[in-house]
Amino acid sequence: MSTPLESWVEESARLTKPSKIVWCDGSEAENDRLTAEMLSDGTFIELNQKTYPNCHLHRSNPNDVARTESVTFICTRQRDDAGPTNNWMVPADAKEKVRPLFDGAMKGRTMYVVPYIMGPANSPYSKIGVELTDSAYVAASMRIMSRMGKIALDRLGRSDDFVPGLHSLGDLNPSRRFILHFPEEKLIWSVGSGYGGNALLGKKCFALRIASWMAREQGWMAEHMLILGLEDPSGKVTYMAAAFPSACGKTNLAMMVSALEKQGYRVWTVGDDIAWMHVGSDGMLRAINPEAGFFGVAPGTNAKTNPNVIEAAHKNTIFTNTAMTAAHEPWWEGMDGAPPAGTIDWKGNSWTPGNSTAAHPNSRYTVPASQSPSLSSHWEDPEGVPISAFIFGGRRARLAPLVYESHNWQHGVFVGATMASETTAAATGAVGVSRRDPMAMLPFCGYNMADYFGHWLAMGPKLKNPPRVFHVNWFRKDADGKFLWPGYGENVRVLKWMLDRIEGRAAATETPIGNVPAPSSLTLDGLSISRDTLNELLKVDSADWSEEEQAIGQFFDKFGERLPPAICQEQKALASRLSRSAVATE
Ligand code: SAT
Ligand code: MN
Numbered sequence: 001m002s003t004p005l006e007s008w009v010e011e012s013a014r015l016t017k018p019s020k021i022v023w024c025d026g027s028e029a030e031n032d033r034l035t036a037e038m039l040s041d042g043t044f045i046e047l048n049q050k051t052y053p054n055c056h057l058h059r060s061n062p063n064d065v066a067r068t069e070s071v072t073f074i075c076t077r078q079r080d081d082a083g084p085t086n087n088w089m090v091p092a093d094a095k096e097k098v099r100p101l102f103d104g105a106m107k108g109r110t111m112y113v114v115p116y117i118m119g120p121a122n123s124p125y126s127k128i129g130v131e132l133t134d135s136a137y138v139a140a141s142m143r144i145m146s147r148m149g150k151i152a153l154d155r156l157g158r159s160d161d162f163v164p165g166l167h168s169l170g171d172l173n174p175s176r177r178f179i180l181h182f183p184e185e186k187l188i189w190s191v192g193s194g195y196g197g198n199a200l201l202g203k204k205c206f207a208l209r210i211a212s213w214m215a216r217e218q219g220w221m222a223e224h225m226l227i228l229g230l231e232d233p234s235g236k237v238t239y240m241a242a243a244f245p246s247a248c249g250k251t252n253l254a255m256m257v258s259a260l261e262k263q264g265y266r267v268w269t270v271g272d273d274i275a276w277m278h279v280g281s282d283g284m285l286r287a288i289n290p291e292a293g294f295f296g297v298a299p300g301t302n303a304k305t306n307p308n309v310i311e312a313a314h315k316n317t318i319f320t321n322t323a324m325t326a327a328h329e330p331w332w333e334g335m336d337g338a339p340p341a342g343t344i345d346w347k348g349n350s351w352t353p354g355n356s357t358a359a360h361p362n363s364r365y366t367v368p369a370s371q372s373p374s375l376s377s378h379w380e381d382p383e384g385v386p387i388s389a390f391i392f393g394g395r396r397a398r399l400a401p402l403v404y405e406s407h408n409w410q411h412g413v414f415v416g417a418t419m420a421s422e423t424t425a426a427a428t429g430a431v432g433v434s435r436r437d438p439m440a441m442l443p444f445c446g447y448n449m450a451d452y453f454g455h456w457l458a459m460g461p462k463l464k465n466p467p468r469v470f471h472v473n474w475f476r477k478d479a480d481g482k483f484l485w486p487g488y489g490e491n492v493r494v495l496k497w498m499l500d501r502i503e504g505r506a507a508a509t510e511t512p513i514g515n516v517p518a519p520s521s522l523t524l525d526g527l528s529i530s531r532d533t534l535n536e537l538l539k540v541d542s543a544d545w546s547e548e549e550q551a552i553g554q555f556f557d558k559f560g561e562r563l564p565p566a567i568c569q570e571q572k573a574l575a576s577r578l579s580r581s582a583v584a585t586e
Contacts, residue, residue: 004162053315054317058321063173072198073087075182083451116131116142141318203291231268239385255267270287284463293366297363306488320363326340331343333359392469396422404470474491519534
């Protein structure tokens with residue numbers, strides 16, 4: 001009798017008609033074989049094996065360089081279960097429309113069966129997925145990003161408890177590209193893209209969109225959050241999880257080299273993109289990182305902004321859409337000065353100074369987490385790490401102060417639900433446009449976001465010590481458009497303030513939106529920052545926030561009756577605090 005997995009592989013092969021099926025075991029030998037094949041067919045370009053051993057460059061099709069949200073669908077029987085922020089199709093209609101694109105799509109190609117575990121191999125919170133793909137690049141990337149191969153098959157056994165994901169490059173024509181999620185049957189179909197979150201199905205498709213649905217059903221949380229540990233001078237580590245939209249610096253924050261290291265504050269990395277969190281037996285919220293690697297944005301990464309990843313990405317790393325120097329080393333904007341002579345751009349043409357960048361703005365490194373010097377020794381703890389704080393943030397040139405703290409869990413959920421950020425190159429479409437992005441989950445929530453807010457509200461009371469909720473904005477600018485805050489390693493000063501708040505040591509000033517640091521409560525020694533700049537960074541302008549409150553109301557209107565009353569209450573409370581403070585300052 002064949003297993004549920006074998007039956008699904010057979011059924012998928014009948015549809016896609018590959019010339020060969022390869023079951024991936026995740027071994028080094030297999031990876032060497034795939035690498036050799038990709039080098040010979042041009043999928044991989046060899047990088048300098050002396051300075052970058054076992055590193056390769058992949059150039060994706062120039063029309064396929066970022067997630068494509070416009071062709072990403074949540075397919076539920078009822079439209080309202082997907083909600084107003086997701087593209088939606090009826091499951092049967094979606095399958096009828098997209099099945100023909102899979103029909104024969106793997107003719108002449110190999111189908112790789114890629115079994116993987118999301119989460120540490122021995123964690124009760126981990127889950128299994130299997131991706132069928134005709135891309136060797138995807139198979140090799142999945143080996144870095146998850147626990148892939150035999151380890152997953154061994155855990156699965158004959159069980160049907162896995163999330164199937166069918167992926168084909170198709171013809172890479174954007175008009176025949178679809179990323180479909182069927183949360184009711186826990187199934188993923190992706191065709192027409194070989195890039196990032198569109199194609200590495202364990203990441204956004206499973207670990208966020210399908211998992212967020214499972215998490216609501218089962219009473220846990222699947223969030224677009226990094227996980228870090230802040231060590232204090234006594235050696236105690238406090239764990240925090242932070243949600244920022246794609247390409248807003250999650251990886252850099254998670255891997256930060258602390259500017260307060262001499263004072264005994266260090267940052268340890270548990271994860272850089274996704275957190276799965278359960279109520280632990282101790283009543284704490286326990287977080288695991290479902291991933292095993294970092295798929296980080298390359299441009300802007302250098303020895304100052306993220307020295308840990310620079311060190312980590314010098315071996316066993318796949319670079320995608322970066323430029324390459326004459327010495328066959330990867331190169332991108334913001335690495336160091338201008339590209340050296342002889343640099344080849346991300347499309348494979350020799351680069352000349354001009355309008356276009358040498359590396360694509362969304363070019364990436366795919367690096368094993370285990371190679372990071374900042375990796376926490378607890379990153380694979382089966383029970384996860386206890387989370388004491390949530391941090392929400394985005395890019396906001398004007399409005400939001402450097403940091404503020406919410407009053408309580410319900411207010412914290414409101415703060416997350418009202419996040420907004422300027423768009424980045426991580427998704428196709430205009431860059432720099434402000435959009436609402438609740439909990440940084442707008443593109444990743446697999447169900448109605450009103451229900452998602454409700455799920456958040458319900459989680460707080462289940463916890464003995466619900467995490468404190470903060471909001472940060474590293475990206476505030478002055479009137480000349482210059483950043484007010486230095487960012488990167490200096491961000492530890494803000495993390496330290498949060499820790500001091502948690503421990504009842506730091507003073508705060510009340511504002512209508514929440515508590516901002518009393519200026520003396522921030523540890524600023526060693527940093528030259530003027531009092532004016534600090535005031536500017538911490539300022540809460542009631543008139544600006546009243547406008548924001550209106551915009552929030554318009555966004556919430558989309559959800560109609562489904563919006564939880566507690567969220568409306570919080571909005572009313574904010575409006576009244578703002579009008580009182582406007583009167584007080586008149
Ligand atoms: O391409 S991905 O979706 O994996 C990266 C991102 O948008 O965060
Ligand atoms: Mn992300």
